[in-house]
Amino acid sequence: MNGPLDGLKVFDLTRILAGPTCTQILGDLGAEIIKIERPEVGDDTRNFAPPYLPDNNGEDSSESAYFAGANRNKRSITLNLSDPEGQALAKKLLADCDILVENFKTGTLDKYGLGFEELHKEFPRLIYCSVTGFGQTGPYANRPGYDALIQGMGGVMSLTGEPEGEPMKVGVSIADIMSGMYAGVSILAAVRHQMLHGEGQHIDISMLDTHVSWLANQGMSYLATGELPTRLGNMHPSIVPYQVMPSADGYFVLSVGNDPTFERFCKAAGCEELLQDERFRTATERVRNRDHVTATLNDVTRQHPAAWWLTELEKAKVGCGAINNLEQVFADPQVQAREMVIEMDHPATGGKPAKLIASPIKMSATPVTYRHAPPTLGQHTNEVLKEKLSLSDDDIAALRDKGVV
Secondary structure, eight states: OTTTTTTTTTEEEEOOTTHHHHHHHHTTTOOOEEEEETTTTTOOOGGSSEEEEEEETTEEEEEEHHHHHEEEEOOEEEOTTTTTHHHHHHHHHHTTTTTEEOOTTEEEEETOOSHHHHHHHOOTTEEEEEEESOOSSSSSTTTTTOOOHHHHHHHHHHHSOOSSSSOOOOOOOOOHHHHHHHHHHHHHHHHHHHHHHHHOOOOEEEHHHHHHTTTTHHHHHOOOOOOOOOOTTTTTTSSEEEEEOOOOOSSEEOOOOHHHHHHHHHHHOGGGGGSSHHHHHHHHHHTTTHHHHHHHHHHHHHHSSSHHHHHHHHHOHHHHOOOOEEEEEEEEHHHHTTTOEEOHHHHTTTOOOOOOOOOOOSSSSOOOOOOOOOOTTTTHHHHHHHHHHHHHHHHHHHHHHTTOO
């Protein structure tokens, strides 16, 4: 068994990050993913480099690290969807699929006879998931969507950064990733409906919608008060201290979620006298007096190195953590114990296994599996066309000569 989704077959028309994140999650959980790429060009992220995966000599291979991060457990075939023969082959492959995932601009696949309405008539059980910048409806439906653009329009940049600095985006493509995750959850719900009723449906995932959704407590604060939240740098809007703190030799994160924890912090820090000050005694007052509380506690935490604070606060059961660079993250014993880095043999690296970030999903009975390394462009074209459509080598060669595959 390849995982809990073993037996599900996915026609993957996604590229870049949002869609491939979704289909990689499904692939890790055991679904069979056939990734469709443009002949000679492929997924845009194949050219998002450097960096590349290193080969056996430590030199750059032909495969971008960006592409490898979102495309394992997939087989790649090249198929020209603008060609009528390519469209016919796509439909023949879809006859054996449960799910189609695409992140083309709204309306693009309709031109190729591969839109939801047409395919739903021909394949009524097919789950069709579209991931776009703005969704299938509304005044922005025809606009292209990009992660940084969505972060700006979706409000998170107005909340991120120093109070007097410029609006700041998150350091990873979080709008893409969250859209992919919501798409994956939606597909699993649609699979359940498909199992019960034999019916497919259209899933319409908008990057802007998902971005607005995960504004979470900040979005709710605005809806409740009508007041615009301000940028607070590394501070929490409704908990103090819950932020980056200076130490004698650097910084660490302090997370005090309630009054008993603050009392334990003060005892560990040797500043119990603050508990007699009304400005510090309750969580509400600490937020109201944020500037004074922060300045006072910064003076306290500067008295010891970060390692001292991490040791002593952990003993006192006070939330705290180091601020790691990526070298420290992947060397962390907890990250290593959880096996968050895997190695997979890759055809482009000359025998050197490719290091990949593992799935965070841990399931006792049906764990994720790692079956296919991120594919080279069209690596499985012949294999899939023979297996699924019983085409011969000569058939495939003729299609390749015509630019169909």
